[in-house]
Amino acid sequence: MDLVSIVVIIQLFFGVVIGLYFWNLLRSQRTNKNAIEKESEKEMEKLRAMKKVQLTAPLSERIRPSSLSEVIGQEDGIQALRAALCSSNPQHVIVYGPPGIGKTAAARLVLEEAKRNANSPFRETSPFIEIDATTARFDERGVADPLMGSVHDPIYQGAGAMGQAGIPQPKRGAVSNAHGGVLFIDEIGELHPIQMNKLLKVLEDRKVQYESAYYSEENKNIPTHIHQIFRNGLPADFRLIGATTRMPEEIPPAIRSRCLEIFFRELEPEEIINVATRASKKINCKISDDALQVLSVYARNGREAVNMIQIAASIAMKEARDLISQSDMEWVVDSSRLSPRLKPNVTPKNQIGKVNGLAVQGPSTGNLLEIEIMVLPCSDKGTITITGIAEEETIGNQSKSIKRKSMARGSVENVMTLLKSLGIPAHEYDVHVNFPGGIPVDGPSAGLAMASGIYSAIRKIPVRYDTAMTGEVSLYGEIKPIGGVLTKIKAAKQAGATRVVIPKANYQAICDKITGIEIFPVETFKEALPLILDLKYLSENKGKDDELFLPSSSA
Numbered sequence: 001m002d003l004v005s006i007v008v009i010i011q012l013f014f015g016v017v018i019g020l021y022f023w024n025l026l027r028s029q030r031t032n033k034n035a036i037e038k039e040s041e042k043e044m045e046k047l048r049a050m051k052k053v054q055l056t057a058p059l060s061e062r063i064r065p066s067s068l069s070e071v072i073g074q075e076d077g078i079q080a081l082r083a084a085l086c087s088s089n090p091q092h093v094i095v096y097g098p099p100g101i102g103k104t105a106a107a108r109l110v111l112e113e114a115k116r117n118a119n120s121p122f123r124e125t126s127p128f129i130e131i132d133a134t135t136a137r138f139d140e141r142g143v144a145d146p147l148m149g150s151v152h153d154p155i156y157q158g159a160g161a162m163g164q165a166g167i168p169q170p171k172r173g174a175v176s177n178a179h180g181g182v183l184f185i186d187e188i189g190e191l192h193p194i195q196m197n198k199l200l201k202v203l204e205d206r207k208v209q210y211e212s213a214y215y216s217e218e219n220k221n222i223p224t225h226i227h228q229i230f231r232n233g234l235p236a237d238f239r240l241i242g243a244t245t246r247m248p249e250e251i252p253p254a255i256r257s258r259c260l261e262i263f264f265r266e267l268e269p270e271e272i273i274n275v276a277t278r279a280s281k282k283i284n285c286k287i288s289d290d291a292l293q294v295l296s297v298y299a300r301n302g303r304e305a306v307n308m309i310q311i312a313a314s315i316a317m318k319e320a321r322d323l324i325s326q327s328d329m330e331w332v333v334d335s336s337r338l339s340p341r342l343k344p345n346v347t348p349k350n351q352i353g354k355v356n357g358l359a360v361q362g363p364s365t366g367n368l369l370e371i372e373i374m375v376l377p378c379s380d381k382g383t384i385t386i387t388g389i390a391e392e393e394t395i396g397n398q399s400k401s402i403k404r405k406s407m408a409r410g411s412v413e414n415v416m417t418l419l420k421s422l423g424i425p426a427h428e429y430d431v432h433v434n435f436p437g438g439i440p441v442d443g444p445s446a447g448l449a450m451a452s453g454i455y456s457a458i459r460k461i462p463v464r465y466d467t468a469m470t471g472e473v474s475l476y477g478e479i480k481p482i483g484g485v486l487t488k489i490k491a492a493k494q495a496g497a498t499r500v501v502i503p504k505a506n507y508q509a510i511c512d513k514i515t516g517i518e519i520f521p522v523e524t525f526k527e528a529l530p531l532i533l534d535l536k537y538l539s540e541n542k543g544k545d546d547e548l549f550l551p552s553s554s555a
């Protein structure tokens with residue numbers, strides 16, 4: 001055999017081996033493809049079967065408000081929401097309010113209303129994208145980010161065609177999905193600071209920019225649309241509605257300054273009954289007055305009312321009844337371990353050292369703040385004791401917080417100095433200020449109530465039970481403005497007070513729209529005292545009014 005024949009045989013051999021290799025590869029690919037197709041067909045069959053099964057719409061869906069007019073008690077908030085979003089120039093919005101009072105329900109409906117305005121930039125197809133900030137977790141490497149979107153780098157794409165070709169793939173997030181519509185971020189106060197900064201950038205640029213170490217402008221393999229996204233960003237022009245149960249101070253100022261701030265208020269008991277009645281009508285179930293009464297004692301907000309109706313209606317329907325009875329509702333209360341909604345009310349008796357302060361919890365929940373003060377003469381230097389939720393408080397937000405001496409304590413110290421300077425021997429007493437009922441004392445606004453209570457306890461003059469009060473007291477006896485005055489006036493009225501003393505600087509014409517309570521705006525402590533103390537008792541028991549008044553040199 002000559003050399004040429006040997007080379008031909010070797011070539012033939014390698015030719016056969018290579019041929020066999022590729023034939024095998026092709027065959028295994030075909031087998032793989034067949035297996036995948038078979039598997040996919042099986043899954044499609046399961047999917048089709050699943051789609052055929054459909055239960056009736058859950059009660060919660062049927063109960064949900066279907067128009068803004070069905071959102072009860074939030075007329076002011078809805079008017080502001082309409083003003084912000086239904087015009088030709090919609091704005092970003094933050095909606096504040098306690099849980100379960102209709103923030104999400106209203107946000108979902110306002111876009112539909114905006115679409116009906118011919119001048120609105122929203123179109124029929126404008127999307128409403130909802131995301132919860134508590135679950136919008138992101139990966140620091142940018143692999144997954146449901147809010148902003150992310151880039152799937154080839155290393156994470158596995159064996160996909162793009163991955164094998166080394167092409168990074170941008171994946172849209174909620175900000176781009178909401179393009180041309182509304183992005184609703186529930187619990188926006190819980191958004192991670194990094195996400196918040198990214199969101200601010202998107203609001204500014206109206207697009208989202210992506211980066212990847214795998215991207216190169218020169219790479220000819222990368223399709224045009226991906227080049228476009230990396231060069232120009234992905235459009236993200238939407239209007240933001242953020243909802244939060246936090247206080248405005250807890251929301252980063254940068255986002256607040258870009259948004260219109262809207263407040264939804266706590267629902268009153270009659271409004272909760274109204275929500276419950278409508279909900280039961282929507283599911284064609286009647287409800288007895290006794291059952292509604294039980295519900296009104298236990299439901300704290302619209303969501304709780306609706307949940308209670310759902311459970312009670314399910315029991316009634318199971319027993320083929322169309323009426324929710326008192327015992328159904330009591331069963332719901334018992335099985336859900338609900339505790340009654342106890343709102344403090346004024347005690348109908350003028351008492352020494354017992355004052356009605358006012359507090360705001362959360363963005364718009366007002367409460368009567370009962371304050372008890374006892375003074376005991378002491379031989380040495382007097383002490384101050386404060387009990388209740390007032391000893392120490394944390395300020396700031398989740399990224400930065402500091403603990404500081406409670407403002408309530410600072411307030412009492414100011415009040416003591418003021419009283420001493422006015423000739424009241426407050427320093428000759430051990431003073432105990434108690435805030436019963438577990439309502440936290442907010443800031444210095446309880447100053448007027450504490451000063452009046454300490455005065456009452458030292459002079460043994462009862463305080464009027466029908467009067468509630470709020471205001472910071474300065475060292476010189478001026479009554480300084482405080483926050484949340486309207487909420488506090490409404491809380492005073494709800495608790496049964498018929499008179500309320502507020503700082504003059506807080507008085508607005510809108511206060512007079514609240515009927516059934518007399519409002520007394522004051523500038524000084526001296527002006528406030530005769531409104532707060534029981535003057536009748538004083539004239540009957542002491543015989544002369546001048547004991548009440550402070551020395552003429554005082555504020």
Ligand SMILES: Nc1ncnc2c1ncn2[C@@H]1O[C@H](COP(=O)(O)OP(=O)(O)OP(=O)(O)O)[C@@H](O)[C@H]1O
Binds near residue numbers: 072104
């Ligand atoms: N003011 C209201 N009017 C009518 N229904 C209400 C009202 N408030 C709550 N509901 C009922 O409760 C459900 C839940 O309310 P929604 O989700 O809007 O509350 P939310 O204020 O957004 O609470 P969260 O802050 O917990 O998300 C609604 O679908 C609706 O059925």
